[in-house]
Amino acid sequence: MEKNNADIKSNPGHGVYNRILKYAGVFGSVQMLAMLVTLVLNKVKSVWLGPACYGITESMNRNTDVVKNLTNLGIQTVAVPEISRTVGTDADATGDSILITRSWALLTAIAGMAVCLLMSPFLSRWAFAGDAGYTVGFMLMSFAVAAAAVTGGEMAVLRGTGLMRQVAFSQLFASIVSLCLSVPLYWFFKLDGIIPALVLSALGTMTVTCCYSFRAYPYSARPFSGQVLRKGFGMIGFGVFFTVAAFLGAWAWSIIAKFLMDKGGQELTGIYSAGYMLVTYFATLLLTVNDSEYFPRLSSVAADKERLQSTVDSQAQAMLMLSAPLVICFIIVMPLVVYVVLEYGKFHSSIALAQLAVAGVFFKSVSQPIACIVLAKSDQVTYLIQETICYILLVICVICGFNLYGTVGIGIALAMWELLYLGLVLTISRIRYGYRLAGKVVISFLIQAVLVSGASALSVCEGEDVLAAGFVLLAVSATYTLVFFRKHTSF
Numbered sequence: 404m405e406k407n408n409a410d411i412k413s414n415p416g417h418g419v420y421n422r423i424l425k426y427a428g429v430f431g432s433v434q435m436l437a438m439l440v441t442l443v444l445n446k447v448k449s450v451w452l453g454p455a456c457y458g459i460t461e462s463m464n465r466n467t468d469v470v471k472n473l474t475n476l477g478i479q480t481v482a483v484p485e486i487s488r489t490v491g492t493d494a495d496a497t498g499d500s501i502l503i504t505r506s507w508a509l510l511t512a513i514a515g516m517a518v519c520l521l522m523s524p525f526l527s528r529w530a531f532a533g534d535a536g537y538t539v540g541f542m543l544m545s546f547a548v549a550a551a552a553v554t555g556g557e558m559a560v561l562r563g564t565g566l567m568r569q570v571a572f573s574q575l576f577a578s579i580v581s582l583c584l585s586v587p588l589y590w591f592f593k594l595d596g597i598i599p600a601l602v603l604s605a606l607g608t609m610t611v612t613c614c615y616s617f618r619a620y621p622y623s624a625r626p627f628s629g630q631v632l633r634k635g636f637g638m639i640g641f642g643v644f645f646t647v648a649a650f651l652g653a654w655a656w657s658i659i660a661k662f663l664m665d666k667g668g669q670e671l672t673g674i675y676s677a678g679y680m681l682v683t684y685f686a687t688l689l690l691t692v693n694d695s696e697y698f699p700r701l702s703s704v705a706a707d708k709e710r711l712q713s714t715v716d717s718q719a720q721a722m723l724m725l726s727a728p729l730v731i732c733f734i735i736v737m738p739l740v741v742y743v744v745l746e747y748g749k750f751h752s753s754i755a756l757a758q759l760a761v762a763g764v765f766f767k768s769v770s771q772p773i774a775c776i777v778l779a780k781s782d783q784v785t786y787l788i789q790e791t792i793c794y795i796l797l798v799i800c801v802i803c804g805f806n807l808y809g810t811v812g813i814g815i816a817l818a819m820w821e822l823l824y825l826g827l828v829l830t831i832s833r834i835r836y837g838y839r840l841a842g843k844v845v846i847s848f849l850i851q852a853v854l855v856s857g858a859s860a861l862s863v864c865e866g867e868d869v870l871a872a873g874f875v876l877l878a879v880s881a882t883y884t885l886v887f888f889r890k891h892t893s894f
Contacts, residue, residue: 477645486563508556759814
């Protein structure tokens with residue numbers, strides 16, 4: 404212990420990387436358990452229901468996401484720095500921030516439910532090629548929209564007050580609850596059980612999150628109090644811009660889902676959804692520390708240019724070093740993952756898509772810490788411009804990728820989109836805030852990017868030596884990462 408303390412004192416950077424690894428370990432291990440639970444659920448869905456299940460789920464989720472993001476005012480994100488600034492300094496101010504957050508979250512839950520009910524006929528026709536048969540389904544999803552708004556508010560309370568362990572375990576138990584509620588519905592009702600399962604899972608997640616949040620901070624909300632609502636106008640001001648950006652993002656994904664539904668129906672949409680689902684779970688597992696621990700920490704130093712530079716550089720370097728060997732490993736084992744998690748015969752086309760798309764997670768590990776700068780600074784206009792360009796690029800990349808190379812092209816497109824987004828946030832952060840990625844981070848990025856790109860290229864090759872070459876790339880990347888953390892941490 405004395406040696407560790409001495410190391411940290413002699414090299415303050417050790418403390419930063421120690422902190423990042425600590426939280427990555429805590430959240431990573433819990434997220435791993437949550438992901439395993441979710442993968443069990445997806446195995447059940449793939450065997451019992453097939454690709455059509457994923458197609459319906461994708462269309463329902465993406466289009467209700469439009470409503471969620473249109474009405475929730477980004478409270479789950481914008482409230483975090485507002486709460487975190489008061490923690491440890493003024494208990495009354497912290498209580499006021501939590502009251503405001505909960506009041507606005509409840510109000511947006513009511514609004515989201517109402518909008519979803521009203522838009523249900525339109526959403527059904529839009530999502531399912533003119534079919535109004537899912538109108539009742541979208542009406543039921545209004546409960547999921549309301550539940551998500553409440554969950555977002557309570558998650559902001561947990562994150563803003565630094566209750567990271569509670570955040571992690573609430574996500575784990577929410578996954579378990581979703582599994583227990585969904586499996587009987589899929590067994591008895593098959594495809595007809597999809598929408599009830601989505602609704603009950605959202606309500607279950609809300610219940611679990613509220614249990615953790617209410618235990619720490621007893622519930623109090625006054626959504627119709629003019630005084631309380633007025634106090635939240637500053638926070639909501641940014642939330643409006645966040646809402647517009649999130650709405651554009653949800654609409655972009657909705658356009659993609661509709662495009663694939665029109666091109667190939669539920670089967671094609673399901674194959675895409677299943678492949679990208681695996682990538683999303685992996686990204687969540689790897690990058691959740693950014694959302695939970697890094698963003699509040701960055702918000703606290705946003706006004707100090709030097710500390711902000713150092714904080715972003717450290718986070719970006721740590722995340723890219725962690726992500727590279729894991730991404731390469733994921734590419735190598737993807738056929739096995741599809742075999743275990745899905746049903747190999749039905750979802751074989753998802754393998755190449757996921758292998759190529761997962762390279763984007765590596766690029767995201769660098770872009771995400773940088774993209775958080777604009778959020779930490781509450782720079783509304785810049786954030787809206789950044790995200791608008793981002794989602795325009797997404798739609799263009801996916802449509803062009805599919806038209807050129809089919810499902811494989813979607814994987815390439817998603818990886819290229821993340822690379823383009825990295826270039827975008829670097830450019831904006833440089834012009835707007837004077838932030839420039841440190842040279843040492845650039846060098847590490849280029850080395851690991853070559854290794855990740857090599858593994859991605861191998862995924863579309865055939866031959867006996869391909870697997871061996873993949874393991875060589877993995878060994879080089881992992882060794883580089885281990886040497887780095889051995890040098891920069893006291894572990």
